[in-house]
Amino acid sequence: MKEDSNLKNSSPMSKKEAKEHIGTLQKLQEKDPEFYEFLKEHDKELLEFNEEDIDDDFESDEEEEETQIDQYDNLDGEAENGEEPSKNVITTAMVDSWCTEIHDGAKIGAIRSLLRAFRAACHYGDDSGDDSTTKFSTMSSSVFNKIMLVVLTEMDGILRGLLKLPPSGGKKEMVIDLMSTRRWKNYNHLVKSYLGNALHVLNQMTDNEMIAFMLRRLRYSSVFLAAFPALLRKYVKVALHFWGTGSGALPVVSFLFLRDSCVRLGSDCLDDCIKGMYKAYVLNCHFINATKLQHIQFLSNCFIELLRVDVSSAYQHAFVYIRQLAMILKEALSGSTKKKTKKKGEEAPPSSTKKRGKETPSSSTSKKETFRKVYQWKYINCLELWTGVVCAYSSEADLRPLAYPLTQIITGTARLLPSACYFPVRLRCVRMLNRISASTGSFIPVSLLLLDMLEIKELRRPPAGGVGKAVDLLSTLKVSKAALKTRAFQEACVFSVIEELTEHLAQWSYSIAFLELSFVSSVRLRNFCKSTKVERFRREMRHLIRQIEANSEFMNKKRTTISFLPNDPTAASFLEDEKKLRTSPLSKYIATLRQRAQDRSDALKESSVLVGDHSSKFGNKIMEDDDYDDSEDEKSAGLLLLGPDSKNNLREDVKKKKNKPSEEVVAVDEDIIGDFILSSDEDSLIDDDTPDGDDSEVEAPPAPKRRNKKQNSHLDSSKPRNSKSKKRKRAQGK
Known part of the structure; x- marks a missing residue:
């Protein structure tokens, strides 16, 4: 165009300036x-200047704005007695005229006036509202709403037209190319005014619906x-703040604003958003x-979706944050190994023991702090977050390598404290590993x-704490x-182990090596059936064992029809059709x-405490196979429901126990299975209420009271006193 050739290196002209140039x-x-002929030969473009080629958009329009302002000033009349005129009060008619x-x-003067009114509306009520530089002010709520709606709904299209x-749409490259043009130099202050004033009012507003509307338009x-x-x-x-703390539709709108900004602006915005959202x-x-769990799940889903914008860039952040979790776990594991070495080092020289004694208070507190860094909701939820990331992008070559280090961290977290009190943490870790x-x-x-969870002392003993409240192992950490000691915990522990173990075995129920994979599990489940005295646990375990055996038979029949070797690549596609149809016995059982x-989780949401004979049952519906006699459990729990003949039965049981006291003590106190020892007493590592080595939870039989010589003579008066009997007693005492 002629405009581009004539005004390439000059500033934009108004029509008045163009007429003056033609006259010159x-x-x-x-x-x-x-000289005019010389210019014709050497600079012909300068003489071919045409007034009609000037675009109205490049008009400076300062005089037009001043006349408009003077007109609005004259609407209210001049102040009397020499006073300065007051600020212009914006009316609905003025806004309508600008829009028209x-x-x-698309006159630039009306756009500037509308943006000035928008600025006055955004700063209305501020301390700087009486600034002399502002030419307009708003007085009514209807005018304020009118300005906000018009600007937020139409200003984006107006600016794009200019x-x-x-x-x-558009991306960062489009704006970067635009920044070198003359149009951007003339109108960038309008864009900055619109975005800056909108940001100011976002920080001042408290209504979530209005904030959501503004973010939706911005x-x-x-x-x-x-x-x-x-x-x-x-x-x-600001968007991250609303995303994390907002309510209603505001978190969703804030996330959409952040995601669109990352898509359009690239790494400049993505890095800040990933760090801020994490x-x-x-x-x-x-x-x-219960209520906050849904919000945390929403935040997790949003974070996982944001990483989809640039998976390769997301790997860098994921690697750094997963490494941080590994360092925290490493510090906790080093603290646990130091404590084990102290227990084993009892034969150390006196000098070393004295030094250790001096360092005991500070070292014990530091160990408790390191354990708390791992066994807390913040750490466990971070593991849940990165588990969701790895599962969502398991097919991506960039994020798939993170599965192995994350698996090692989760396994180490599960084994950090093998205590019954922290079985909820172990169950969460197992669920993450299954995913x-x-x-x-x-x-x-x-x-x-x-x-290993089935080998704890609490499952071998009768529920001394009674029925107890229903326990949700997935909503607590400790x-x-x-x-x-309650029956509710025993049921929750056993049923959770059965569910997660079945989930694990069902994933590999179509593997050609299922028989070998399930062999150890079958053996240990049978051992648990033999050791436990609770009939309902036996019934559940036997049912699971039957399903494992049925699945093994199902796989053995399929294995007889194949001829390839285990290392053959075709083994990976073995039974793909059956896997899609889920025809294995374990797939149906899971x-x-x-x-x-x-049903159990729904029942716990309805009421945290279930009252009645079946209060430890999870769910409103009780399975038919749970119709069993609880008389054995009630007797062992301390005879909660005493019958008419209970006293005689109790005396007979006491007499039988007195005949074999040593065997009973060994059966109760011994809880060593191989090299793995599980006990609820091990949580003293991080429990402030109980000192180290406290065995208050172990229900050992009471120690016999020592009797003095007078009591012995009184009690033994009816017995013959001879030297032989005294020697026997002394030998027994030794």
Whole structure:
């Protein structure tokens, strides 16, 4: 165009300046025709200047704005007695007139006036509202709403029209290319005014619906933030705050604003958003309850979805944060190994023991702090978050390598404290490992983590604490010592182990090596059936063993029909059709267990305490196979429901126990299975209430009281006293 050639290196002209320039050229032709001819030959473009080629958009329009302002000033009349005129009060008619002018010809004066009114509306009520530089002020709520609605709904399209941009969309490269043009130099202050004033009112508003509406509209103009890095950082900070703490639709709208900004602006915005969202997630998961659990799950889903914008860039952040979790676990594990070496080093020289004695208070507190860093909701929820990331992007080559280190961290967390009080943590870790195994198709040996839970003392003993409250092992991290002795905890522990073990075995129920994978589990389940005295636990275990055996027979029949070797690549596609149809016995059995677990969680949501004879039952529906006699459990629990003949039966049991006291003590106190020892007493490592080595939870038989010589003579008066009997007693005492 002629405009681009004539005004390439000059500032934009108004029509008045253009007329003056044409007049100067005409006078030059009259006064100095020779120089005019010289310009024709060497600079012909300068003389071919045309007034009609000037675009109205490049008009400076300062005089027009001043006349408009003077007109609005004259609406209220001049102040009497020499006083200065007051500020212009914006009316609905003024806003309508600006909108009409913009729609008719997109005049720059009306756009600037509308943005000035928008600025006055955004700063209305501030301390700086009486600033003399502001030309307008708002007085009524209807005018305020009118200005906000008009600007937020139409200003993005108006600015895009001025800058000759597409009506929607665009990326950072488009704005970078635009920044070198003359149009951007003339109108960038309008864009900055719109975004800056909108940010100011976002920080002042408290109504969630209005904030959500503003973010929804500003989302379309987020591409302009590429030209204003300072504003971009402030917008990201505000959106992250609303995403983490908002209610209703505000968190969703805030996340959409952040995601669109990352898509359009690239790594400049993505890095800040990933760091900010991870920090907001950690701050929100310090404590967990039923209502907050849904919000944390929402935050986790949003974070996982944000990583999809750039998976390769997400790997760098994921690697750093997972490494932080590994370092925290390493510190806790080093503290536990030091304590074990201290226990074993009792034969150390006196000098070393004295030094250790001096360091005991500070070292014990530091160990407790290191354990608390791992066994807290913040750490466990971070593991849950990265488990969701690995499972969601298991097919991506960039994030799939993170599965192995994350699996090692989760396994180490589960084995950190093998205490019954922290079985909820172990169950959560097992559930995470099952998810990673199912998504990546990698075998993770979680059966040992579950089978070791069946070897605790609390499951071998009768429930001395009675029925107790219903226990939800998935909504807590630590079970109290009093709850460990209840029947409700025993049922929750056994049923959870069965469900997670079945989930693990069902994933590999179509593997050609299922018989070998399930052999150890079958043996240890049979041992548990033999050792436990609770009939309902035996029934559950026998049912699971039958399902494992049925699945083994199912796989053995399929194995007889194949001819390839185990290392053959075709073994990976073995029984793919059956796996899709879920025809194995364990696949069918796990469906029933999932339904039972869902019923249990629904019942716990309805009421945390279930009253009645079946209060430890999870779920409103009791299975038919649970019709059993609880007389043995009630007797062993201390005879909670005493019958008419209970006293005689109790005396007979006491007499039998007196005949074999040593055997009973060994059966109760011995809880060593191989090299793995589980006890509720091991939580003294991080329990402030009980000192180290406290065995208050072990229900050992009371020690016999010592009798003095007078009591002995009185009690033994009826017995013959001879030297032989005295010698026998002395030998027995020794």
